[in-house]
Amino acid sequence: MSTYLDTGRGANRLVASLDAAGHRLTGPRLAVAELVAAREGHFTAAELLVDADRAQPGIGRATVFRTLDLFTSLGFVERVDLPGGDHAYVACDPVHHHHAICTSCGRSTDVDDVGLGNVLAAIGRRSGFSVTAHRLEIFGLCSACSAERP
Amino acid sequence: MSTYLDTGRGANRLVASLDAAGHRLTGPRLAVAELVAAREGHFTAAELLVDADRAQPGIGRATVFRTLDLFTSLGFVERVDLPGGDHAYVACDPVHHHHAICTSCGRSTDVDDVGLGNVLAAIGRRSGFSVTAHRLEIFGLCSACSAERP
DNA sequence: TATCTAGGTGATACTGTGTCTCATATGGAT
């Protein structure tokens, strides 16, 4: 779970990032940042829209999507595709990593590349494919949930 | 690239699969199967709809989607998510594997699990996560395209 | 071969996500 979008200490990072990329720090952006940070695990655009409307009535639908896009491009949020094919978003650290998504509670854990690089290199060697990007999503039960239902 | 949906020899497999699962072999299904097999690499639903309308005018939009769903559940087709976030489909073998998608020509190559199992096991061990499913998509240049533009 | 029926189809309307446009508002540089 990320802390990069938390209000307080974490917000500094967001502000710095927006600033560095020449984006303004606006009310709606802060509001969306707080809503995203408040969410445990992944959420759909629809859920966030409901949140946004409750937290700050009058915030535009387009603005929420735009902000989500912006945060995605800054790496604070990532789009994931659930096993069912639905789209969702998760707050995360702006460094390369992957998500392990709990199918029970919905929370996501960031995991690093533990050896995946080698796997991709092996694939490239075998197939002549020159790998430039990849996406790995992992689904299962987080430690808390698998303890609960063994 | 798969041969499972090819007409001729490959169609046997499709027929057998439909039959085994208690599905009928109908005209529209064969037509869609041929269109999918004729496509090199991934394609969007929209593209297939255009194809379908050209190949067999009168074929219903819903039928194409239904057939795509059916083939997906049989494993002959898989949904992939392009880097841009768009959905696409690819014809493929009905065994567990991953796709390496060429960002230049769009063709996809099936790759097997070369060591990914170990990676997932390592992730599980580290994080206490009990992995039940995963999705790996690889993007880059296929051998032909990377030879062309070095 | 004729009959029967569960499963499949096409037409159409609908839902939901995400985008576009454009007039208005505002952050933050000066």
Added chain:
DNA sequence: ATCCATATGAGACACAGTATCACCTAGATA
């Protein structure tokens, strides 16, 4: 305090995918 590029909100739009429902047909049965 002023100014203007950037951001916003409203609402129309585009598109993917689903639901419904009357009709049709593959293929099992007799």
